[in-house]
Amino acid sequence: MAGRVLALQVGTIAACLVLWEALARGLGGPTAVMPPVSAVLLDVAANHQVLLRGVLRTLTETVLGFAAGAAFGFLAGAAFAESRLLERLLLPLLVVSQTVPVIAFGALVVIWFGNGILSKMVIAFYLTFFPVTVNTLRGLLSVDRQRIDLMRSFGASPWCLFWRLRLPFALPAIMASLLLGVSLSLVGAIVGEWFGDTVGLGIMLVQAMYAENLPRLWSVVMACGVLGAGLYGILAAVERRFVWWGREL
Amino acid sequence: MRFTALVTAALVAGAASLAGTASAAEAVSVRLKWVAQAQFAGFYVAKEKGFYAAEGLDVTVNPGGPNLNGETLVASGADQFALAGGIENLLASRGKGLPIVGIAMMLQRTPSAYVAFNDSGIRSPKDFKGKKVSTFFTGAHNTLYAVLSKFDVGAADVTVVPQAVSMAPFIDRQIDVATVMLFNELNVLKTRGVKDFTVFRAEDYGVSFPSDTVIVNEKLIAERPQTVQAFLNGSMRGWKYAAEHQEEAVDIVLKAASGLDRAHQLAMLAEYSKLMVADLGTEKGIGVLDMTKLGAVRQSLVDRKVLDAGVQVGSALAPRFWDAVPTQYKKP
Numbered sequence: 001m002a003g004r005v006l007a008l009q010v011g012t013i014a015a016c017l018v019l020w021e022a023l024a025r026g027l028g029g030p031t032a033v034m035p036p037v038s039a040v041l042l043d044v045a046a047n048h049q050v051l052l053r054g055v056l057r058t059l060t061e062t063v064l065g066f067a068a069g070a071a072f073g074f075l076a077g078a079a080f081a082e083s084r085l086l087e088r089l090l091l092p093l094l095v096v097s098q099t100v101p102v103i104a105f106g107a108l109v110v111i112w113f114g115n116g117i118l119s120k121m122v123i124a125f126y127l128t129f130f131p132v133t134v135n136t137l138r139g140l141l142s143v144d145r146q147r148i149d150l151m152r153s154f155g156a157s158p159w160c161l162f163w164r165l166r167l168p169f170a171l172p173a174i175m176a177s178l179l180l181g182v183s184l185s186l187v188g189a190i191v192g193e194w195f196g197d198t199v200g201l202g203i204m205l206v207q208a209m210y211a212e213n214l215p216r217l218w219s220v221v222m223a224c225g226v227l228g229a230g231l232y233g234i235l236a237a238v239e240r241r242f243v244w245w246g247r248e249l
Numbered sequence: 250m251r252f253t254a255l256v257t258a259a260l261v262a263g264a265a266s267l268a269g270t271a272s273a274a275e276a277v278s279v280r281l282k283w284v285a286q287a288q289f290a291g292f293y294v295a296k297e298k299g300f301y302a303a304e305g306l307d308v309t310v311n312p313g314g315p316n317l318n319g320e321t322l323v324a325s326g327a328d329q330f331a332l333a334g335g336i337e338n339l340l341a342s343r344g345k346g347l348p349i350v351g352i353a354m355m356l357q358r359t360p361s362a363y364v365a366f367n368d369s370g371i372r373s374p375k376d377f378k379g380k381k382v383s384t385f386f387t388g389a390h391n392t393l394y395a396v397l398s399k400f401d402v403g404a405a406d407v408t409v410v411p412q413a414v415s416m417a418p419f420i421d422r423q424i425d426v427a428t429v430m431l432f433n434e435l436n437v438l439k440t441r442g443v444k445d446f447t448v449f450r451a452e453d454y455g456v457s458f459p460s461d462t463v464i465v466n467e468k469l470i471a472e473r474p475q476t477v478q479a480f481l482n483g484s485m486r487g488w489k490y491a492a493e494h495q496e497e498a499v500d501i502v503l504k505a506a507s508g509l510d511r512a513h514q515l516a517m518l519a520e521y522s523k524l525m526v527a528d529l530g531t532e533k534g535i536g537v538l539d540m541t542k543l544g545a546v547r548q549s550l551v552d553r554k555v556l557d558a559g560v561q562v563g564s565a566l567a568p569r570f571w572d573a574v575p576t577q578y579k580k581p
Contacts (some may be wrong), residue, residue: 028453033417047508049507050507050508053321053507054501054508061434103315103316105314105318106315106316106317107317107318107321107322110317110327111325111327114307115311123536142529155435193314194313194314194315194316195316196311196312196313196314196317196373197279197312197314198284198285198312198505198506199507203284203506203508204508205313206284206314206505207284207286208506208508209414209415210283210284210414210433211433211437211509211510211513212415212441213418213439213510216508217343233527242421
């Protein structure tokens with residue numbers, strides 16, 4: 001069964017690529033925006049070293065920003081769940097922070113955090129922490145009242161309640177936000193590179209776009225897609241392995 | 250005896266290395282107006298060939314990008330120097346009170362031009378009237394309006410739309426006239442095999458807007474003028490070398506930004522050098538501040554009422570640093 005699904009998945013991707021090649025060749029001229037997939041794959045092969053270097057740099061930025069954002073989001077969500085006052089005071093500020101598009105303060109990020117990997121990490125962090133905060137908070141608060149009362153009646157401490165009941169209950173929601181967050185982290189790292197850098201997938205996108213090197217543009221887009229899908233896949237595997245209970249609890 | 254000589258030698262070596270640490274290179278950064286490419290070859294060359302080190306500087310070249318403004322970053326002190334926009338951008342920033350000063354001008358001629366397909370019936374900028382024209386609103390629009398005014402075409406007679414990074418809207422004929430940088434988009438059109446279009450160069454209509462100003466914060470000029478001089482000496486030397494050794498210069502740029510296309514970068518540097526080594530740039534040297542031309546640009550902006558008449562070219566530019574750059578570093 002699993003083998004058949006896999007075969008179907010591979011088949012679907014292959015069919016899409018064939019369709020892409022046919023459409024690009026059939027409809028596009030030399031000035032078309034969509035190059036045939038063969039031209040894109042040739043570019044990938046010819047520039048694999050540059051691409052690999054870009055993937056590694058963007059991956060580093062994404063993972064660091066994601067880790068920081070996930071940790072902060074979890075702590076903030078947990079703190080808000082414990083203290084409603086804190087939630088009332090600080091959550092609105094976090095909401096406001098998310099309404100400002102990050103591209104609007106690119107110059108500020110550079111002025112504050114410089115040109116190194118830190119500024120990209122900060123943008124990835126900025127996009128990641130909010131969904132994790134909200135889902136952690138909602139998850140921790142959604143525990144059935146009766147279960148809490150039951151455990152209290154057996155003399156469970158707040159600490160014990162958190163680790164044994166609230167957290168396991170919240171974990172599926174938290175995992176869902178991490179899956180969302182890792183994609184946002186990648187977007188953050190890519191956008192962060194637009195504010196001055198020479199290595200990374202984000203800057204390669206800008207270079208290709210500016211020079212209208214369309215096969216390159218698509219080979220970088222493909223690399224971004226593979227990177228994003230890979231990160232998502234790893235987290236989804238972690239979820240299946242460690243948070244297998246879903247919302248059934 | 251030999252022992253004494255050895256000890257002396259060791260002491261001298263030690264003292265020399267100490268002196269070396271004491272006069273360690275001063276760290277400064279320069280912000281480019283766009284991502285790393287041959288348009289900025291001179292700075293990369295100066296760093297790679299040790300021209301900055303020879304002046305006692307350790308220069309970091311920071312690439313620009315969308316939404317990054319060299320004028321703002323130099324005014325805030327995040328970068329000491331920048332290769333900023335045209336003279337019109339510098340004057341506009343001065344008008345807003347930013348404490349930045351121009352010390353050199355890389356392009357002696359207007360880098361922008363306009364393209365229209367031959368079958369569109371557009372034979373001169375006069376025919377832009379009633380057409381859809383796209384341009385960059387980062388400075389090039391001022392050049393466009395100046396060209397149009399030469400033909401008595403008002404800003405209201407033309408539909409001016411902001412131009413995206415891509416030439417696709419022009420190729421797909423969604424717009425009638427597009428703006429091109431002679432060293433970039435024009436080459437892009439050629440490499441993409443677009444044919445049968447006419448190029449209208451702003452320069453041909455007497456609109457000469459020098460561009461790519463090297464800017465610095467007023468504060469740095471007041472506090473460390475020798476640093477400003479050192480940076481300009483190294484940069485001009487780097488630019489002269491880049492213009493005279495274009496293949497090598499492009500390879501140096503590619504080392505910093507490996508994702509670029511070599512042929513495109515070579516074409517860019519060739520075209521960029523033509524705009525740089527031109528007019529007073531040929532006569533006096535690369536990067537010269539052509540005060541007559543710059544004054545004329547200011548006047549045209551004031552006449553069009555887009556610049557406050559109080560903004561003067563004299564206070565926006567400090568030619569004394571360029572004047573002090575050794576001739577062999579700048580004269581082509």
